[in-house]
Each structure stands twice: as structure tokens, then as C-alpha cells.
Amino acid sequence: MGVSRESPASASRDATRKRVLRGVAVQAAVVTAAVHLLWAWPRLGSPPDARPYFFLAGSALAVAVGVATLRAGEYRRLYALGAGTLGTFLGGFLAWHGTGAAAALSADPLAVVAAIVEVIGLGAYLALYRLAPPTSVVVEQRREEREDRP
Secondary structure, rough: OOOOOOOOHHHHHHHHHHHHHHHHHHHHHHHHHHHHHHHHHHHOOOOEEEEEHHHHHHHHHHHHHHHHHHHHHHHHHHHHHHHHHHHHHHHHHHHHHHHHHHHHHHOHHHHHHHHHHHHHHHHHHHHHHHHHHOHHHHHHHHHHHHHHHO
16 A cells, blocks of 8 residues: 555545535536536427537536546546536537627526536536546555455
8 A cells, every 4th residue: 555645634634625626516517517408408409500419418428427526536537527528518608609709698697607607617627637646546546445355
């Protein structure tokens, strides 16, 4: 087993910080998914607009990443996927509306909520990524824990 270089107080502070960040990240992912579903559901079946179908898929991915964030260990790849998912929603909005993004944002309350929550969630996932050890370290720790069990 590896030796921790952190003091007990520092480890406790980081554990609390990570727990809060995980909660914020998961809530942001779920709210983002809900907002996109609320926007997409009445627009399904509109042939010239593919966005509702992308929103359905992206919402499912956001919820899956949120559930995995709650249940899984500290995996940087998972946090990168969460940040990427929320960042894609945000970047997609900006790309779709281009220079008219500010006007589109002010005209749609759901877009305002989505943008705010996506920025918060993106920040939480990126902070989790920075605080988490490399995935190889987590996998090795889990392997050692399984070997230590009778």
C-alpha cells in the first residue's frame, strides 16, 4: 500500500470538498438533463430540426454520468466525461446561435437556466478532475483492497 503524503486534516478537508463538488456536479447534470428534456419533448417530430433528438441522447448521457459520479470511485475519465457533456451542451448553444447567442439567451428562460447550471456543473467536474488521483492509481488501490479481503 502507498503512503499518503497528506496530513489527516488536509485529507479530511479534501474529502469534504470532493463530497460537496460531487453533489454539485450530479445536481448540475440532472438539472441540465431535465431542462433539455423540457425543451426537446414538445419539439419531437419536427423533421427539419434534429436538436430534440440530440438533446434526448445528451440528457441520457448526462444522467448516466451523474449516477456514475455518485456510485463510482474517483475516476478522472468519468469527471472529464461529465465536464465534456455539459461543455458540449454549452458550446452547442453558442455554436447554434452564433453572434445572436445573447439575444437567444435573453428570450428563453430555459436557456438561461441551462447555461447557468452548465457553467456551474462544468466547474464542479473540472475541480473534481483536478482533485482526483490518476485513474491508474485508483484502479491499483481497488485491486489492493480486493486482495486484502479474506
